[in-house]
Amino acid sequence: MDEDNVVYVGNKPVMNYVLAIVTQFNNGAKEVTVKARGRAISRAVDVTEVTKHRFLKEAAVKDIKIGTEKMVSERGGTNISTMEIVLGLD
Amino acid sequence: MDEDNVVYVGNKPVMNYVLAIVTQFNNGAKEVTVKARGRAISRAVDVTEVTKHRFLKEAAVKDIKIGTEKMVSERGGTNISTMEIVLGLD
Numbered sequence: 314m315d316e317d318n319v320v321y322v323g324n325k326p327v328m329n330y331v332l333a334i335v336t337q338f339n340n341g342a343k344e345v346t347v348k349a350r351g352r353a354i355s356r357a358v359d360v361t362e363v364t365k366h367r368f369l370k371e372a373a374v375k376d377i378k379i380g381t382e383k384m385v386s387e388r389g390g391t392n393i394s395t396m397e398i399v400l401g402l403d
Numbered sequence: 404m405d406e407d408n409v410v411y412v413g414n415k416p417v418m419n420y421v422l423a424i425v426t427q428f429n430n431g432a433k434e435v436t437v438k439a440r441g442r443a444i445s446r447a448v449d450v451t452e453v454t455k456h457r458f459l460k461e462a463a464v465k466d467i468k469i470g471t472e473k474m475v476s477e478r479g480g481t482n483i484s485t486m487e488i489v490l491g492l493d
Contacts, residue, residue, distance in 0.1 A: 351445060352442075352445045353445070354444060354445040354448050355441060355442045355443070355444040355445045355484065358444050358469050358484040358486060359484045361469060362469065362470070362471045362482070362484050366471060366482075374469065377467040377468075377469065378467075379448050379451060379452065379464065379467065379488070380452070381452045381456060392452070392456075394445065394448040394449045394452050396448060398469070
């Protein structure tokens with residue numbers, strides 16, 4: 314979870330990820346990328362919106378990308394959607 | 404659900420929405436906007452990815468926007484995240 318300037322959103326409460334983002338900006342990051350897969354994508358949007366509106370009003374969405382990753386499980390391969398949101402300071 | 408060039412993604416199976424998008428392009432739309440709120444945002448990304456990879460290989464994501472809407476319910480107001488994905492033909 315400590316890759317530079319990247320926050321991976323999973324199943325924890327939204328505020329955990331918001332705090333991770335705010336911490337990275339406070340440590341000098343110019344941009345932070347919020348990444349999520351599958352159902353966590355909705356939460357990644359929540360995290361981004363809460364960060365912008367409640368904690369870092371000068372933060373803005375610089376880029377959003379969506380994609381597909383192949384996952385290999387016991388039952389064979391499946392596809393899972395991915396999203397990356399790049400947050401920067403205005 | 405029949406607004407021009409807009410597909411609202413909710414709780415139905417992904418393929419329902421994929422077919423709605425493909426139909427709109429077949430009817431002459433140059434762009435189709437996929438909209439979702441809350442937990443359906445993850446599904447909207449799935450819908451977009453399945454459309455691009457399996458049904459309309461010439462379709463591309465032109466723009467993605469995220470935002471917040473205020474919802475008023477019996478227990479007061481809450482915020483809900485929103486997403487819009489604009490799909491166009493290359």
